[in-house]
Amino acid sequence: MPTAKKSPTDRDLLENAIETMSEGFALFDAGNCLVLCNSRYRDMYGYSETDAVPGVHISKLLRDDIEKNKVAEVGGERAIRRRLKTFGKTEETFDLPLVDGRWVQVRDRKTSDGGIVCIHTDITRHKRAEEELAEKEEQLRVALDNMPSAIRYVDKDKRILLLNSQYREHWEYPDDFPNAGDSVRDEYAFLWERGDYGEGDKEEVLDGEMNMFPFVVEPEQYERQTRSGKTLDVRVQPTKQGGFVSIYTDITERKQAEEQLLAAKEEAERANLAKSEFLAVISHELRTPLTSIKGSLGLVAGGALGAVPKEVEDMVNIAITNATRLNSLVNDILDMEKIESGNLEYNFQPLNLSDLVTDTVTTNQGYADEYNAEFVLTDFTHNATVEGDSDRLTQAIANLLSNAAKFSPDNGKVEISVTRQNKIGTVSVFNSGDGIPEEFREHIFDKFSQVDSSDERQRGGTGLGLNIVKSIIEAHGGSIDFESEMGVGNTFYFTLPIVE
Helix, strand or coil: CCCCCCCCCCHHHHHHHEEECEEEEEEEECCCCEECCCHHHHHHHHHCCCCCCCCCEHHHHHHHHCCCCCCCCCCCHHHHHHHHHHHCCCCCCEEEEEEECCCCEEEEEECCCCEEEEEEEEEEEHHHHHHHHHHHHHHHHHHHHCCCEEEEECCCEEEEEEEEEHHHHCCCCCCCCCCCCEEHHHHHHHHHCCCCCCCCHHHHHHHHHHCCCCCCCCEEEEECCCCCCCCEEEEEEEEECCCCCEEEEECCHHHHHHHHHHHHHHHHHHHHHHHHHHHHHHHHHHHHHHHHHHHHHHHHHHHHHCCCCHHHHHHHHHHHHHHHHHHHHHHHHHHHHHHHCCCCCCCCCCEEEEHHHHHHHHHCHHHHCCCCEEEEEEEEECCCCCEHHHHCCCCCCCHHHHHHHHHHCCEEEEEEEEEEEEEEEEEEEECCCCCCCHHHHHCCCCCCCCCCHHHHCCCCCCCCCHHHHHHHHHHHEEEEEEEECCCCCEEEEEHHHHHH
């Protein structure tokens, strides 16, 4: 007869069941001796089948863990020693670090007969994830604390999710308050206790503040003052989750600089106004008398009052020359003030550059006669139309002609040309002469700038002419420059854009 198949016992069924568990399982009796365990439990701690056998006391297994360095030195050993004292007396759950870097969560649960069921779960991956998260949180904290601006993130429930140390610093909070997880009401409570809200019932004040707490739906930007007087630029950005992020940037120094700049600007405007008033006085008090003096002297020199002795005539001519120079100085100073203040008016219209130069040469022939020079028109193009102010461009060309005649040798020629290349028209004025010293060339267009030699000083001039010419030409969208060769002469030329 075939042998009857043996039915599994309850213990067989239990052992088979716990062997299939992914967790380590161990059952201890009321005397803390092992009743049974699965292979997962033995593998977790490196027990052999002769180590973890029924009847072995828990203390032997735990001391084996310490002696064979199976647990991490500090946290693990401390947990094992605590477990030796409390095993079988209490139920507990704790995380145990092993020396090989793994983590095990241990859960002890009492049985009805006084024994202990121990479930050991490998939570290494969970711990690694927690460590990585903690590392990222630390990196974020460091990054936030090193930001130049303060930041606070509040959720839809008015709870602080994030903030950095600069936020606490700006609002003069303690180093440990507020923290992520605190409610905005906690923050207001601190302010009330600090006295920022003055007198009043605490709960009424806090309720009022919470009712007014902003529900941000669109980005906002505004300025706020701190207790210490700092000015903060506040930018608020709502989040999709219903909260908002606030960024606070200290702009105190910028605001102070802006105020200083505004004060300096106002002071400059007052100074310019005073200068304008002073120059208006010059215009009225000097130009009118000078015109009268020059006119009267001209009548005397012309014999309108009768013949005058030769000696007197010479003195009158000197006076006329100096009156003319004074009048020119006053006019140049007034023009310079208008240029600097932006009040020099321009009436732009299409102009034929060659015709303009020709007319200016004709009307300023007196400069050539005065300095015994000759104006000569050389290379000319008649196809150069520019957009310009006739009076101002005439003034600029006249200045160049006067300058060239003044520094030409006796019986010297001043050559004037108008040329065109593509969309650029060029006016050139050449005079033969000594040339401009190298050390003076970079200052030639400066205000009150004159070549420092006694001969040229005697020729007169305000030192403003070339500076005014430069300003006029640049106002027309052009540029001015010069070429000079010692012992040969100088060529001053300016360019203007051609219009069709």
